[in-house]
Amino acid sequence: RRAFIEVEQKFIFGPGTAEKLTALGATLQSDHSFRDQYYDALDLRLTLADHWLRHREGAGWELKCPPKPRERNGVPDGISKSPGGSDAPGDNHPLQPLESLGQTHGAVQYLEVTCPQEIVARVCGLLGIDPATVGHENMAQAVEDLGLKGFASFVTRRCQYRLGDLNVDLDQADFGYAVGEVEALVKRQEDIPTALESIQKLGNQLGFDEKTRIPGKMSAYLHQFRPTHYEALTRLGRLRKMGDGVHGQKENNV
Numbered sequence: 036r037r038a039f040i041e042v043e044q045k046f047i048f049g050p051g052t053a054e055k056l057t058a059l060g061a062t063l064q065s066d067h068s069f070r071d072q073y074y075d076a077l078d079l080r081l082t083l084a085d086h087w088l089r090h091r092e093g094a095g096w097e098l099k100c101p102p103k104p105r106e107r108n109g110v111p112d113g114i115s116k117s118p119g120g121s122d123a124p125g126d127n128h129p130l131q132p133l134e135s136l137g138q139t140h141g142a143v144q145y146l147e148v149t150c151p152q153e154i155v156a157r158v159c160g161l162l163g164i165d166p167a168t169v170g171h172e173n174m175a176q177a178v179e180d181l182g183l184k185g186f187a188s189f190v191t192r193r194c195q196y197r198l199g200d201l202n203v204d205l206d207q208a209d210f211g212y213a214v215g216e217v218e219a220l221v222k223r224q225e226d227i228p229t230a231l232e233s234i235q236k237l238g239n240q241l242g243f244d245e246k247t248r249i250p251g252k253m254s255a256y257l258h259q260f261r262p263t264h265y266e267a268l269t270r271l272g273r274l275r276k277m278g279d280g281v282h283g284q285k286e287n288n289v
């Protein structure tokens with residue numbers, strides 16, 4: 036299937052969230068648990084480039100990529116430096132880097148790629164490897180051939196609700212972190228503003244505002260089990276920091 040753009044906003048949920056959702060007309064789609072395993076090179080090249088390669092029990096392989104080119108040594112891609120090293124005003128084509136969207140919204144966007152050939156091609160691009168030299172029929176084999184190692188593995192119990200075009204996931208991770216997310220999957224960039232609007236509207240109805248910036252499970256997991264990896268990613272802004280004024284909640288009844 037073609038890559039989707041996932042637009043999502045995370046939030047803290049509590050005992051009343053499920054009732055609020057049902058009262059708004061949301062329907063419970065599923066209540067099940069699954070294990071996610073995430074992979075990276077030993078030098079963390081994928082996650083440092085904000086690319087997240089995952090195998091999900093019951094769903095298979097997926098690569099989450101930033102939909103816009105990321106900055107390279109502090110200069111957003113597409114902005115060429117004049118020979119003098121300073122940016123000549125004429126050749127600036129300012130891109131809308133993802134982060135500036137993050138300033139007005141707590142929502143983030145990622146490209147979700149599930150086609151094995153495209154996953155291998157993108158990962159090889161980051162590793163400087165010719166994709167033609169790597170098979171993609173068997174992703175587990177390709178991951179091994181590329182020298183990628185698992186760096187995170189955890190089980191999520193997810194209650195998934197559907198409300199119009201939005202999914203609402205209420206997640207409880209097996210390492211004691213709970214986080215909700217309102218998510219829209221869109222095919223085209225031009226559908227993003229509408230998705231953001233409906234996420235913001237539902238957020239207000241659920242009692243959080245669009246500037247809410249809650250860390251995801253991965254932030255909590257790495258903070259707890261992989262502090263060096265966590266430090267490297269938060270320093271680059273690839274992951275939200277734990278503990279800057281957010282909850283340290285332990286359990287949530289959904």
Ligand SMILES: Cc1ncc(C[n+]2csc(CCOP(=O)(O)OP(=O)(O)OP(=O)(O)O)c2C)c(N)n1
Nearest residue numbers: 045087099143145249251252253254272273274275
């Ligand atoms: C708010 C925020 N979240 C994640 C990241 C980095 N990141 C991007 S993808 C990614 C991998 C995990 O994505 P996430 O949506 O947190 O997990 P999950 O909800 O289980 O996946 P889903 O079921 O939605 O497919 C990360 C850490 C970030 N920079 N900012």
Ligand SMILES: [Mg+2]
Nearest residue numbers: 043216218251
């Ligand atoms: Mg998510």
